[in-house]
Amino acid sequence: MTWFGKKSSKNKIESREKTKEKAKSFEEVRKGKDCGGFLRFDSDGGDKNGRLHPLPLPLTSSDRSLAVVSGYNSASSSGSSGSSDDPLDFSQFGLHNRGQNDGRFNSGSRSPVLGSRGATASTSPIHPRFSGANLEPVTGNECRFSPRSRSPGPGSRVHTARFCGTNLESPSGKQDDGRSTCHPLPLPPSSPTSPSSSHSMRSIGLNESTNSTPSKWKKGKLLGRGTFGHVYLGFNSESGQMCAIKEVRLVLDDQNSRECLKQLNQEISLLSQLSHPNIVQYYGSELGEETLSVYLEYVSGGSIHKLLQEYGAFGEPVIQNYTWQILSGLAYLHGRHTVHRDIKGANILVDPNGEVKLADFGMAKHIASSSSMLSFKGSPYWMAPEVVMSTNGYSSAVDIWSLGCTILEMATSKPPWSQFEGVAAIFKIGNSKDIPEIPNHLSNEAKSFIRLCLQRDPSARPTALQLLDHPFVRDQTTTRAANISITRDAFPFTFDGSHTPTSLELNTHRKSFTSCDVDYMAMPNITVSRAVKTSRDSSRMITSLPVSPCSSPLRQYEPAYKSCFISPPHPTFAFAAQSGYNVNDFSLCPVRRNTYLTIEPREVPMFRNPTPGGSPRRLL
Ligand SMILES: Nc1ncnc2c1ncn2[C@@H]1O[C@H](COP(=O)(O)OP(=O)(O)OP(=O)(O)O)[C@@H](O)[C@H]1O
Numbered sequence: 001m002t003w004f005g006k007k008s009s010k011n012k013i014e015s016r017e018k019t020k021e022k023a024k025s026f027e028e029v030r031k032g033k034d035c036g037g038f039l040r041f042d043s044d045g046g047d048k049n050g051r052l053h054p055l056p057l058p059l060t061s062s063d064r065s066l067a068v069v070s071g072y073n074s075a076s077s078s079g080s081s082g083s084s085d086d087p088l089d090f091s092q093f094g095l096h097n098r099g100q101n102d103g104r105f106n107s108g109s110r111s112p113v114l115g116s117r118g119a120t121a122s123t124s125p126i127h128p129r130f131s132g133a134n135l136e137p138v139t140g141n142e143c144r145f146s147p148r149s150r151s152p153g154p155g156s157r158v159h160t161a162r163f164c165g166t167n168l169e170s171p172s173g174k175q176d177d178g179r180s181t182c183h184p185l186p187l188p189p190s191s192p193t194s195p196s197s198s199h200s201m202r203s204i205g206l207n208e209s210t211n212s213t214p215s216k217w218k219k220g221k222l223l224g225r226g227t228f229g230h231v232y233l234g235f236n237s238e239s240g241q242m243c244a245i246k247e248v249r250l251v252l253d254d255q256n257s258r259e260c261l262k263q264l265n266q267e268i269s270l271l272s273q274l275s276h277p278n279i280v281q282y283y284g285s286e287l288g289e290e291t292l293s294v295y296l297e298y299v300s301g302g303s304i305h306k307l308l309q310e311y312g313a314f315g316e317p318v319i320q321n322y323t324w325q326i327l328s329g330l331a332y333l334h335g336r337h338t339v340h341r342d343i344k345g346a347n348i349l350v351d352p353n354g355e356v357k358l359a360d361f362g363m364a365k366h367i368a369s370s371s372s373m374l375s376f377k378g379s380p381y382w383m384a385p386e387v388v389m390s391t392n393g394y395s396s397a398v399d400i401w402s403l404g405c406t407i408l409e410m411a412t413s414k415p416p417w418s419q420f421e422g423v424a425a426i427f428k429i430g431n432s433k434d435i436p437e438i439p440n441h442l443s444n445e446a447k448s449f450i451r452l453c454l455q456r457d458p459s460a461r462p463t464a465l466q467l468l469d470h471p472f473v474r475d476q477t478t479t480r481a482a483n484i485s486i487t488r489d490a491f492p493f494t495f496d497g498s499h500t501p502t503s504l505e506l507n508t509h510r511k512s513f514t515s516c517d518v519d520y521m522a523m524p525n526i527t528v529s530r531a532v533k534t535s536r537d538s539s540r541m542i543t544s545l546p547v548s549p550c551s552s553p554l555r556q557y558e559p560a561y562k563s564c565f566i567s568p569p570h571p572t573f574a575f576a577a578q579s580g581y582n583v584n585d586f587s588l589c590p591v592r593r594n595t596y597l598t599i600e601p602r603e604v605p606m607f608r609n610p611t612p613g614g615s616p617r618r619l620l
Helices: 009-030 064-079 199-203 255-271 304-311 316-335 385-389 397-412 422-431 444-453 480-490 503-514 524-537 571-576
Strands: 136-139 142-145 159-162 217-225 230-236 242-249 282-287 291-297 348-350 356-358
Touching: 217 242, 242 255, 255 282, 255 291, 304 348, 304 397, 316 348, 316 356, 316 397, 316 444, 385 397, 385 422, 397 444
Parallel strands: none
Antiparallel strands: 136 142, 142 159, 217 230, 230 242, 242 291, 282 291, 348 356
């Protein structure tokens, strides 16, 4: 028997009453009452009535470029400043109101049904981010989300959100009174919804429904603790599927909580738009009275960091395989203009089949088309020099540096620069010409690969897609076909923007890249730089920019970069001007978009006792 079956009718009535109270308190929150005034809903994430915005749809290849820009804008804006004084936009926590159109998804990619679906509409498999209709009424105290493309189980393409209390401390998911906590239920795509709604729920942009569909997610054992909360095992008793429930306690009057919520909000926004075998899949989220729960794909093997702690350094074949998978995830991510910013062993999970998943997207950020990032975030030992220096902003190349550090971590079971204390390591990274020591026992290919990743000049680092062709990882075959197809979907513009390349084209393209006199073994840096340079030379435009001189702790010790590159225009635009697809044109490679044009507000780091494997968020 499931938890809901134990509820008495009295409890149900109490629950409804509680919902009204909750709605009222939420309305107060929405208006900024009793929250120290920090909660506001009038940001670009919601309309003036405080109505909430939709979650993203699963992306079709034709939707993708728009979806990336549109969807990530919200994520980007939510976390762009990084200041904890920023207003918190709850609309991005996934509580979204069906029928609302925030204007951000009003292009041709919107589904015909979108915007026209009211509270009575059936849930469709189309993701609500585009539908503008996100929060379906389910019961008086729960709101159902629209589906994800990869849902947790059979018939589970809809996620629910409920306003109900959860007991963070109870691994069993039981509340203090013995009742189980409420968790979202993935519902079939065609489940009807009821139009009934209460005033209080409507007033906060949520609709009440009489259609009660109980949740089947049950909270299990504690998997671990992070900076922001606890991660529990979750079990769906309908589908038999497991998930990881990341639970964060909401304490709205606390400065740290605001920052935590912002980070988690950002993680949700980003994750909800990603679907790749090497990225932890987002299933849904749920806002309770005291907690925000994020439902994620469960990866039972633990992190690379944990495996290293338990079993010691990995052998090179394992490193090769994991590196290839990490690269696949990064290529996908970077193709969507998103930088992870915290690649390290602790944030990479491994499943029992050896499939690797990038996790912990709290740091990830979308790169706006005309700006790079200037914030100072990441784990110090894995941090790229340009991040430490925080001079010209940075791009997806920071993940490539961190990947190099992670390979060293896998090879030695220690992070690079681990002989230095945290702050000393930061100085070493930012203020020296050194790169971390590369162990002698590694093959030449491995050394070559690592050196490519650890080039101090970010513009000299190859992209993830380019590195996939490096001999160190090139021959990895695990799930390669599937990954190529997904990566190909992520890069439709890589070819000509009008069609998705066939595998033959992909192979031809790869061949043309690798045939460019690339001899990684002999001259790794020079040859790859040459390939990369070919694309950059054709589009180098602006060579300097003003940056704030006071952002980095190391800034005073080293002159600012005197120049930087504007990377090629976004391929979508580049290809618009091209008549056809030319496999020999390296500008077709999705090189980094180091568009250092827009200066974002800076985030000044405050380092406090950084530790290897520790989260940068602990340092801020
Ligand atoms: N999807 C998941 N599947 C299985 N275990 C997970 C999953 N996500 C997180 N964990 C585990 O839960 C623990 C806490 O994870 P969480 O992401 O909250 O914090 P963290 O990454 O360890 O630290 P921080 O957030 O401070 O960087 C980790 O030990 C991690 O291995």
